[in-house]
Amino acid sequence: MQADRGFEELRTSRLRLRRSEPRDAERISAYRSDPEVRAHQGWERTDPDHVRGEIQEMLDRVPGQRGGWVQFTVETVEDEQLVGDVGLRVAEDEPGVVMVGYTMAPAAQGKGYATEAVGALVEYAFETLDAEVARAYADAANAPSVRVGEKVGLVVVERFDGHDEGVTWHGVRMERRRAPDPR
Numbered sequence: 739m740q741a742d743r744g745f746e747e748l749r750t751s752r753l754r755l756r757r758s759e760p761r762d763a764e765r766i767s768a769y770r771s772d773p774e775v776r777a778h779q780g781w782e783r784t785d786p787d788h789v790r791g792e793i794q795e796m797l798d799r800v801p802g803q804r805g806g807w808v809q810f811t812v813e814t815v816e817d818e819q820l821v822g823d824v825g826l827r828v829a830e831d832e833p834g835v836v837m838v839g840y841t842m843a844p845a846a847q848g849k850g851y852a853t854e855a856v857g858a859l860v861e862y863a864f865e866t867l868d869a870e871v872a873r874a875y876a877d878a879a880n881a882p883s884v885r886v887g888e889k890v891g892l893v894v895v896e897r898f899d900g901h902d903e904g905v906t907w908h909g910v911r912m913e914r915r916r917a918p919d920p921r
């Protein structure tokens with residue numbers, strides 16, 4: 739894995755991914771507090787102060803270095819609207835594996851933004867961070883999330899039962915392996 743200290747931004751045809759900054763906290767807090775979004779995310783607190791603190795902590799990390807999530811704010815190129823956030827982290831005991839996560843504001847869902855942003859993030863993980871495997875975990879019942887994984891080339895490699903406060907849920911682990919170097 740290669741650490742990328744010089745990260746500036748990633749671009750797709752419609753989106754820009756930049757490091758999340760404390761000034762994003764209010765907007766990220768707003769959609770992360772939506773019950774539908776919260777239900778699929780691990781953040782226990784989503785109030786602006788807490789989100790600001792999390793962002794500050796993540797901003798101190800370097801993409802490709804072990805030790806926690808690095809988050810990117812997703813904005814439209816055309817009118818600089820903040821539409822969501824994506825993130826990556828190097829898996830704890832598997833240094834060639836990069837995990838990706840994704841969240842889009844409800845008003846921005848269904849436009850292919852998550853697919854576009856996560857696709858760029860996966861390519862970045864392979865090409866710049868030199869990851870061998872890109873991985874995402876999802877609730878099997880979270881059809882849009884599983885679909886986004888599929889659309890960026892991840893395939894379900896494991897199904898498992900998770901337990902959360904006495905409730906059992908069915909999870910999937912989705913992965914894509916870096917294509918072999920043609921040279």
Ligand SMILES: CC(C)(COP(=O)(O)OP(=O)(O)OC[C@H]1O[C@@H](n2cnc3c(N)ncnc32)[C@H](O)[C@@H]1OP(=O)(O)O)[C@@H](O)C(=O)NCCC(=O)NCCS
Nearest residue numbers: 778840841842847848849850851852853876881882883885
């Ligand atoms: C998952 C999430 C990021 C997707 O964002 P998005 O920008 O709407 O995703 P896209 O538009 O790129 O693609 C969504 C895909 O799911 C499909 N989809 C949406 N609702 C669906 C449903 N109920 N059943 C089946 N497929 C569904 C869409 O049709 C689309 O696939 P298609 O292009 O083949 O038609 C967004 O729904 C979200 O933030 N959810 C809450 C947080 C979350 O679940 N994060 C992932 C945790 S692992």
